[in-house]
Amino acid sequence: MPELPEVETVMRGLEPAMMNKEIKHVQKRRPDLRIPFPENLEKALEGRAVQSLTRRAKYILVHFDSDDVLVIHLGMSGRVLIVSDDDYQPEKHDHLILTMNDGTHIVYNDPRRFGMVFLVSQDGMLSHKAFKDMGSEPLGNDFNAPILKERLKGKKTSIKQALLDQRVVCGLGNIYVCEALYEAGISPKALAGSISLPRLEILTRKIKDVLARAIKAGGSSLKDFRQADGELGYFQHSFLVYDREGHVCKGCKEEGYDKPCVKRIVQSGRSTFYCMRRQKR
DNA sequence: CTACCATCCTGGTTGC
DNA sequence: TGCAACCAGGATGGTA
Numbered sequence: 001m002p003e004l005p006e007v008e009t010v011m012r013g014l015e016p017a018m019m020n021k022e023i024k025h026v027q028k029r030r031p032d033l034r035i036p037f038p039e040n041l042e043k044a045l046e047g048r049a050v051q052s053l054t055r056r057a058k059y060i061l062v063h064f065d066s067d068d069v070l071v072i073h074l075g076m077s078g079r080v081l082i083v084s085d086d087d088y089q090p091e092k093h094d095h096l097i098l099t100m101n102d103g104t105h106i107v108y109n110d111p112r113r114f115g116m117v118f119l120v121s122q123d124g125m126l127s128h129k130a131f132k133d134m135g136s137e138p139l140g141n142d143f144n145a146p147i148l149k150e151r152l153k154g155k156k157t158s159i160k161q162a163l164l165d166q167r168v169v170c171g172l173g174n175i176y177v178c179e180a181l182y183e184a185g186i187s188p189k190a191l192a193g194s195i196s197l198p199r200l201e202i203l204t205r206k207i208k209d210v211l212a213r214a215i216k217a218g219g220s221s222l223k224d225f226r227q228a229d230g231e232l233g234y235f236q237h238s239f240l241v242y243d244r245e246g247h248v249c250k251g252c253k254e255e256g257y258d259k260p261c262v263k264r265i266v267q268s269g270r271s272t273f274y275c276m277r278r279q280k281r
Numbered sequence: 282c283t284a285c286c287a288t289c290c291t292g293g294t295t296g297c
Numbered sequence: 298t299g300c301a302a303c304c305a306g307g308a309t310g311g312t313a
Contacts, residue, residue: 003306034289058307076306077291093291112290114307130308157284166308173306222306223293268285271305 002074004138004171005214006225006233007058010080013228017082017104018050018062025099029090035116037096044068044119045098057134057170067121071130075114077224081107111224135169138207143169145200152192152200159195160188160267163207172207175220175242178273180207182241182249187279188265188272213238241273249275 048064062070096108136143183206219233245264
């Protein structure tokens with residue numbers, strides 16, 4: 001589930017619990033993750049102090065007073081929780097536990113096990129396959145309409161699918177793509193390569209806008225998502241089309257239309273929600 | 282090279 | 298109520 005706003009929220013939540021603290025103990029609890037934990041994880045992390053936390057796309061990066069960077073991806077159902085209980089008992093899907101020098105546990109939990117945890121070196125990070133071909137950060141200055149236009153040039157796929165492609169722009173997932181396309185008034189079925197620059201101007205603006213608002217709201221909590229302190233995000237209450245099939249969208253309602261306009265279709269196996277009145281091309 | 286599809290998992294929801 | 302089928306926010310690797 002977690003897309004950029006959720007990952008950013010988790011990262012920010014982890015800062016007070018990890019920054020300038022030392023990892024005292026590393027406990028792996030599942031040897032059979034899809035991508036097994038690095039063998040040398042304990043050795044690389046125990047005794048190291050956390051210098052900073054950053055985010056790239058949907059990856060949380062933990063930087064240490066060493067060359068190692070701990071990379072965490074939450075997949076579909078992953079969480080990272082701060083647990084301060086003295087008598088904390090690991091739960092079923094608590095796969096990795098980092099205990100800090102103040103006794104706080106940082107718990108990585110992921111029922112579906114689509115997530116991953118690995119190490120990269122600070123210097124070699126950009127050549128790692130996860131980051132090598134990754135597109136611009138949508139909230140950064142190098143994500144703008146001309147760049148998006150260039151990235152979409154010649155693409156015959158739909159704009160919905162193109163925006164989910166992390167090489168075009170990173171950090172977006174199904175929810176925020178649907179929301180941004182709605183706000184930009186662009187059909188999810190529009191051919192990616194054939195959208196005009198002015199419309200891409202609107203789209204890039206709406207992408208940045210919806211992401212920023214979602215971060216402010218602490219992300220969206222559907223089923224699994226929690227902030228690092230266990231709190232729910234609340235941006236799900238602001239969805240305009242996502243998971244609102246059969247409703248009248250906000251824009252139509254404001255114009256006085258009362259016929260259900262939000263439709264659900266399936267594009268390359270995933271749900272797309274859009275307004276059939278306002279997103280015609 | 283692009284595009285499409287299946288697949289990795291568990292758990293919650295839906296429908297009979 | 299019980300159970301089976303279906304569905305889910307992501308990424309990747311294989312095939313066409």
